Amino acid sequence: MVGAGFAGATLAKYLRLWSNYGVEVIVVEQNRQFISCPLSNLVLGGSRELSSLTFGYDMLQRHHGIQWVHDQVTAIDPERRKLTLLRGELSYDRLVLAPGVDFDYSAWPELAEASARADLPHAWKAGPQTQLLRKQLEAMPDGGVFAISIPKAPFRCPPGPYERICQVAHYLKQHKPKSKIIVLDANPDIIAKKPLFSRAWQELYPGLIDYRPNSSVLHVQAAQHKLETEFEQISADVINLIPPQLAGKVAQMAGLNNVDSRWCKVDFRSYASSLAPEIHVLGDAIFSPQPKSAHIATSHAHVCANAIVALLRGEAPDPEPVFANTCYSFVSDDAAMHVANVYRYDAAKELMVTMEGGGLSEAASTLEGTYALSWARNIWSDTLT
Amino acid sequence: MERMAALQSRPWVFAHARVIHDVFVLAGLSLVSLALWSASAQAAQPDHPSLAYTYPSHTLTLAASCAVCHGTNGHSASGMLGLAGMPAAQFISKLQAYRAGSLPATVMHQHARGLTETEIQALAQYFSAQSPGKTVLEPQPQALEQDHD
Numbered sequence: 001m002v003g004a005g006f007a008g009a010t011l012a013k014y015l016r017l018w019s020n021y022g023v024e025v026i027v028v029e030q031n032r033q034f035i036s037c038p039l040s041n042l043v044l045g046g047s048r049e050l051s052s053l054t055f056g057y058d059m060l061q062r063h064h065g066i067q068w069v070h071d072q073v074t075a076i077d078p079e080r081r082k083l084t085l086l087r088g089e090l091s092y093d094r095l096v097l098a099p100g101v102d103f104d105y106s107a108w109p110e111l112a113e114a115s116a117r118a119d120l121p122h123a124w125k126a127g128p129q130t131q132l133l134r135k136q137l138e139a140m141p142d143g144g145v146f147a148i149s150i151p152k153a154p155f156r157c158p159p160g161p162y163e164r165i166c167q168v169a170h171y172l173k174q175h176k177p178k179s180k181i182i183v184l185d186a187n188p189d190i191i192a193k194k195p196l197f198s199r200a201w202q203e204l205y206p207g208l209i210d211y212r213p214n215s216s217v218l219h220v221q222a223a224q225h226k227l228e229t230e231f232e233q234i235s236a237d238v239i240n241l242i243p244p245q246l247a248g249k250v251a252q253m254a255g256l257n258n259v260d261s262r263w264c265k266v267d268f269r270s271y272a273s274s275l276a277p278e279i280h281v282l283g284d285a286i287f288s289p290q291p292k293s294a295h296i297a298t299s300h301a302h303v304c305a306n307a308i309v310a311l312l313r314g315e316a317p318d319p320e321p322v323f324a325n326t327c328y329s330f331v332s333d334d335a336a337m338h339v340a341n342v343y344r345y346d347a348a349k350e351l352m353v354t355m356e357g358g359g360l361s362e363a364a365s366t367l368e369g370t371y372a373l374s375w376a377r378n379i380w381s382d383t384l385t
Numbered sequence: 386m387e388r389m390a391a392l393q394s395r396p397w398v399f400a401h402a403r404v405i406h407d408v409f410v411l412a413g414l415s416l417v418s419l420a421l422w423s424a425s426a427q428a429a430q431p432d433h434p435s436l437a438y439t440y441p442s443h444t445l446t447l448a449a450s451c452a453v454c455h456g457t458n459g460h461s462a463s464g465m466l467g468l469a470g471m472p473a474a475q476f477i478s479k480l481q482a483y484r485a486g487s488l489p490a491t492v493m494h495q496h497a498r499g500l501t502e503t504e505i506q507a508l509a510q511y512f513s514a515q516s517p518g519k520t521v522l523e524p525q526p527q528a529l530e531q532d533h534d
């Protein structure tokens with residue numbers, strides 16, 4: 001198992017559980033800590049510390065006898081079923097990759113070097129970049145401009161940028177009310193929970209948010225704090241440039257990103273790659289019409305764990321897996337709203353399709369804020385213990 | 386040892402993944418960490434009863450999908466909305482009421498409407514069979530190490 005985010009950690013645990021501890025699982029993960037992306041926008045809003053979203057893997061390892069290698073994969077050899085790591089090699093019978101997303105800066109040659117973008121955090125993986133962006137907000141003068149650039153879909157967590165705008169607005173409204181948020185959205189419109197976000201922006205943060213659709217950033221002058229779109233040039237005190245995304249590096253290494261050279265095509269009954277049946281890919285890295293969310297990532301892991309156990313028993317995996325998704329978004333420090341759907345495998349379409357009856361909250365509420373926090377505690381507990 | 390026996394009695398299990406220890410040692414990974422590493426594997430004491438033989442995988446996937454809000458096997462970490470041990474008849478009538486819109490809900494109507502009758506029955510069996518009152522483990526928050534990617 002390479003990668004221990006929501007998908008990878010869940011796969012490791014449930015493969016152990018559902019094989020009755022009969023399958024040995026070795027996890028390779030380059031980070032020592034798990035940092036939850038869900039709720040990390042609240043760090044920007046100022047109502048949460050990143051440490052409250054940072055956890056260890058020790059309980060997961062101990063409770064389920066999962067072997068753990070803290071290392072980085074540098075090469076994959078599917079023919080010899082071998083992984084090369086910085087410190088050695090590993091061989092496997094079945095390989096599962098959950099590498100999350102990688103960031104694509106190729107549209108901006110001026111940002112090719114990591115040092116050139118050191119001042120432009122994407123903060124799209126919770127961690128040091130989240131803290132950096134929070135510090136930049138704190139240092140911003142009252143009357144300053146926060147610019148956020150949203151890439152074309154698909155990307156990790158479709159409601160995430162719009163939730164982030166609420167959180168930044170929540171902070172600015174209290175501490176720097178003369179400031180402004182400029183949203184440069186490469187998409188033609190708000191792509192998730194549109195009526196709910198529009199309403200929250202209008203009711204909670206009137207006059208603070210300037211939303212500009214169809215606005216891809218073409219050039220970036222990092223030192224001058226300037227962005228250029230097809231239509232205009234924008235100066236901002238803080239720039240949150242969220243780049244376009246693709247399957248994480250390990251999936252690219254294995255050459256499995258066969259949809260638009262970005263995402264990995266899999267069989268939704270087993271998450272086996274369409275290119276290599278003994279390699280499974282889970283989570284944000286796959287091509288799928290479903291949102292790239294934590295709940296969905298854990299669901300991929302459940303289907304995959306069940307399928308691997310079935311395959312080992314010489315049985316066929318569940319022909320019609322069903323699972324749900326819910327994404328909660330916080331519009332302030334305590335009010336949240338959701339989108340929820342149930343998905344079912346459709347053999348004719350070879351996709352998970354949306355069932356009737358799903359949808360959005362009627363409005364953001366503090367009741368749902370409470371449910372959202374309970375959701376977070378339960379998904380962390382399920383994934384990490 | 387028990388684990389080895391379990392392995393042998395289950396011929397469908399793959400021979401375990403092989404780690405090339407020599408390479409690790411050559412590459413400088415200390416023997417101590419290797420020892421710790423395999424110790425962690427041996428410490429595997431299944432404290433969860435095996436569910437895989439009791440329920441079809443379809444139900445396991447679905448019940449696990451409820452866990453993000455209701456807790457693992459219906460044991461909620463926040464104490465809210467636990468499902469473990471809910472009598473099957475009560476469970477079924479609640480889900481039917483969510484589908485019909487006759488029970489107030491923020492989100493459950495949207496989940497209940499995507500399921501078939503058979504799935505609801507299977508989930509009712511699953512959650513009613515879990516014994517309530519289990520202590521829920523939660524990972525502990527910790528300070529961020531700055532070398533995180």
